[in-house]
Amino acid sequence: MPLPRGTTGKRPVTINDIAAATGVAASTVSRALNNPGRVNAATRERIEAAARELRYVPSSPARALSSGRTRAIAVLVSDVTNPFYFGVIRGTQEQLKASGYAQLLIDTEDTGELEIEMLHKMRRSLDGAILAASRLPDRDLAALAGEIPLVTLNRNVRGVPSAIIDTPAGIGQAAEHLLSLGHRDIAYVSGPQRSWPNEARWHAMRAVAARHRLTFTRVGPFPSGRGSGPAAADAVLNTGATACIVFNDLLAIGILQRLRERHIRVPEDISVVGCDDIFGADFCHPPLTTLTAPIEQAGRVAVSMLLSRLDRTAAPAPTTRQQVMLPVHLTVRGSTGPVPARA
Amino acid sequence: MPLPRGTTGKRPVTINDIAAATGVAASTVSRALNNPGRVNAATRERIEAAARELRYVPSSPARALSSGRTRAIAVLVSDVTNPFYFGVIRGTQEQLKASGYAQLLIDTEDTGELEIEMLHKMRRSLDGAILAASRLPDRDLAALAGEIPLVTLNRNVRGVPSAIIDTPAGIGQAAEHLLSLGHRDIAYVSGPQRSWPNEARWHAMRAVAARHRLTFTRVGPFPSGRGSGPAAADAVLNTGATACIVFNDLLAIGILQRLRERHIRVPEDISVVGCDDIFGADFCHPPLTTLTAPIEQAGRVAVSMLLSRLDRTAAPAPTTRQQVMLPVHLTVRGSTGPVPARA
DNA sequence: CTGAAAGCGCTAACAA
DNA sequence: TTGTTAGCGCTTTCAG
Numbered sequence: 001m002p003l004p005r006g007t008t009g010k011r012p013v014t015i016n017d018i019a020a021a022t023g024v025a026a027s028t029v030s031r032a033l034n035n036p037g038r039v040n041a042a043t044r045e046r047i048e049a050a051a052r053e054l055r056y057v058p059s060s061p062a063r064a065l066s067s068g069r070t071r072a073i074a075v076l077v078s079d080v081t082n083p084f085y086f087g088v089i090r091g092t093q094e095q096l097k098a099s100g101y102a103q104l105l106i107d108t109e110d111t112g113e114l115e116i117e118m119l120h121k122m123r124r125s126l127d128g129a130i131l132a133a134s135r136l137p138d139r140d141l142a143a144l145a146g147e148i149p150l151v152t153l154n155r156n157v158r159g160v161p162s163a164i165i166d167t168p169a170g171i172g173q174a175a176e177h178l179l180s181l182g183h184r185d186i187a188y189v190s191g192p193q194r195s196w197p198n199e200a201r202w203h204a205m206r207a208v209a210a211r212h213r214l215t216f217t218r219v220g221p222f223p224s225g226r227g228s229g230p231a232a233a234d235a236v237l238n239t240g241a242t243a244c245i246v247f248n249d250l251l252a253i254g255i256l257q258r259l260r261e262r263h264i265r266v267p268e269d270i271s272v273v274g275c276d277d278i279f280g281a282d283f284c285h286p287p288l289t290t291l292t293a294p295i296e297q298a299g300r301v302a303v304s305m306l307l308s309r310l311d312r313t314a315a316p317a318p319t320t321r322q323q324v325m326l327p328v329h330l331t332v333r334g335s336t337g338p339v340p341a342r343a
Numbered sequence: 344m345p346l347p348r349g350t351t352g353k354r355p356v357t358i359n360d361i362a363a364a365t366g367v368a369a370s371t372v373s374r375a376l377n378n379p380g381r382v383n384a385a386t387r388e389r390i391e392a393a394a395r396e397l398r399y400v401p402s403s404p405a406r407a408l409s410s411g412r413t414r415a416i417a418v419l420v421s422d423v424t425n426p427f428y429f430g431v432i433r434g435t436q437e438q439l440k441a442s443g444y445a446q447l448l449i450d451t452e453d454t455g456e457l458e459i460e461m462l463h464k465m466r467r468s469l470d471g472a473i474l475a476a477s478r479l480p481d482r483d484l485a486a487l488a489g490e491i492p493l494v495t496l497n498r499n500v501r502g503v504p505s506a507i508i509d510t511p512a513g514i515g516q517a518a519e520h521l522l523s524l525g526h527r528d529i530a531y532v533s534g535p536q537r538s539w540p541n542e543a544r545w546h547a548m549r550a551v552a553a554r555h556r557l558t559f560t561r562v563g564p565f566p567s568g569r570g571s572g573p574a575a576a577d578a579v580l581n582t583g584a585t586a587c588i589v590f591n592d593l594l595a596i597g598i599l600q601r602l603r604e605r606h607i608r609v610p611e612d613i614s615v616v617g618c619d620d621i622f623g624a625d626f627c628h629p630p631l632t633t634l635t636a637p638i639e640q641a642g643r644v645a646v647s648m649l650l651s652r653l654d655r656t657a658a659p660a661p662t663t664r665q666q667v668m669l670p671v672h673l674t675v676r677g678s679t680g681p682v683p684a685r686a
Numbered sequence: 687c688t689g690a691a692a693g694c695g696c697t698a699a700c701a702a
Numbered sequence: 703t704t705g706t707t708a709g710c711g712c713t714t715t716c717a718g
Contacts, residue, residue: 027712059468064694089423102468103449105432283623358696359696369696373697374704402694405696406695408694408709409697410698
């Protein structure tokens with residue numbers, strides 16, 4: 001026999017208790033509570049009353065075991081301390097709670113293996129997962145999507161629905177902004193090599209450059225994080241660029257710090273543009289010009305896409321879009337200014 | 344009969360499959376996988392081999408149902424977007440993963456009701472919970488602790504184990520620092536009214552004041568968040584204080600921004616000290632002098648305390664301490680300086 | 687509309 | 703050391 005009950009010794013209330021109390025069968029209780037329509041209104045009310053009275057709370061493991069659905073979904077982030085994910089987490093959290101799902105937070109620590117392993121192991125106890133910034137190769141990701149319903153964030157893989165923040169389009173705006181300030185030598189500070197958004201952003205930069213018959217340079221890759229700031233800043237200065245667009249704000253803030261140390265003035269000597277508009281971008285020094293991304297919304301959208309897939313019990317309805325693009329906009333603050341006069 | 348299986352149609356592997364494959368009973372498989380000691384080495388190896396071969400993954404709902412333990416613990420924070428919790432979450436996440444537990448993140452949105460309700464509902468599907476910054480009255484909290492194993496963070500309630508960051512002790516250091524710079528009129532900027540740490544911090548301030556035969560003033564309460572910065576800053580200025588110690592960094596950063604708008608120089612005109620040393624405290628302008636709290640460590644410690652309580656199957660061993668105090672230290676940055684010369 | 691009954695996958699006595 | 707046997711609490715046929 002299983003464990004003796006918790007410290008208080010009170011055996012938890014089950015549907016059987018309710019059944020006994022109301023004189024119906026347990027199955028009727030189950031129905032009354034789940035498919036209120038398919039039960040006599042009078043008995044249903046008696047059952048509901050008893051449930052309230054006894055402070056009944058359904059056991060999710062039991063439910064999960066017999067129904068196969070756990071009402072839990074995992075949110076995988078590569079680094080919980082990266083402020084970008086705060087927004088994501090808040091968005092998913094909000095939307096999941098509203099739909100009665102539990103959120104399992106998983107930090108993959110930037111390693112693809114952990115990601116696969118975790119998901120594989122938890123596959124049974126999850127209804128689905130949201131991958132925010134996966135480091136997985138496309139084929140692994142596609143394979144995983146066969147095992148468990150998946151939605152990716154900022155990652156575009158064939159066959160896997162995704163919510164994408166359209167930062168690449170924003171890169172265009174950012175570059176035009178810099179060009180309008182007279183900058184011609186613009187560098188892109190690259191984030192982690194295998195990051196999908198990173199490639200997309202650089203690609204967008206090149207497109208702008210081509211359109212203007214210019215050549216933008218690229219430095220990096222750098223791990224995303226303030227710690228890479230010094231190396232990145234030095235690399236940018238070395239190119240002679242008068243402005244740079246940085247993979248993300250975290251790295252940009254690190255760069256700002258380093259430039260300060262080296263007594264390079266921003267924006268007088270060099271302009272800096274970040275991406276994402278994370279917590280801190282508005283109060284660093286100088287406040288960062290950046291691409292404001294609808295991060296929370298992205299989290300919410302990802303959840304909606306996932307849940308709609310789950311609810312659609314059988315119909316492979318082509319109704320839901322496989323990709324949702326979220327627009328960004330440029331927020332100009334203090335880190336960008338006119339190109340310095342030629343030396 | 345339950346749902347037909349997932350899209351792939353493959354029925355998941357169970358211990359029965361392993362039992363069949365190896366010619367032993369299911370219970371033996373269970374034992375081999377859980378209490379490796381209590382099974383013949385040879386058969387155990389055959390079983391393990393088969394499990395690997397078949398890519399067996401245990402079903403946590405089933406486990407939970409029969410054993411009563413879910414290996415999931417909830418972490419409740421009052422606001423996922425508050426950077427203070429990033430650290431906490433990272434700490435708990437790390438320690439939980441290491442122990443094979445899943446972390447359920449719950450945002451209580453600062454409302455005590457949601458807190459109770461959530462915990463009460465999930466009680467069955469959790470092995471325990473960590474309450475970071477609970478808004479619950481002591482008695483509710485104590486009652487809840489009877490329903491489910493609890494550990495609080497920064498909250499001291501009789502009978503409930505807790506990890507406490509000793510910011511109050513740090514307040515002493517901060518105040519001495521300001522006094523040594525010549526400040527005599529120091530204000531405390533109060534955080535949310537019903538916050539336990541807030542009261543503790545103000546209490547510590549008063550103790551210092553008494554020791555020096557001074558009177559410190561208090562302004563507020565203000566909701567913790569940068570949004571309260573303007574009101575708080577104005578209130579401080581209104582007191583004529585030359586320095587202030589602020590409930591937390593978030594609020595302090597908001598104050599810094601407002602002072603800047605009003606062209607009050609920091610630290611020339613007024614000194615500001617924060618608490619916690621969150622993300623951003625080092626790169627805001629000016630960088631914030633603050634009490635550096637071991638936030639991640641607090642998360643880890645809270646988890647250890649909880650898990651050690653859970654493991655101790657029956658023994659009410661008085662070994663584990665009911666309270667762990669974590670020391671903080673003062674980090675002096677650019678927001679504090681000598682008292683301005685008298686006007 | 688309701689009851690009886692079979693199981694979901696696993697653990698934990700109890701025997702053997 | 704291993705097998706047998708009950709369930710854990712719930713959902714879901716299948717009869718009535």
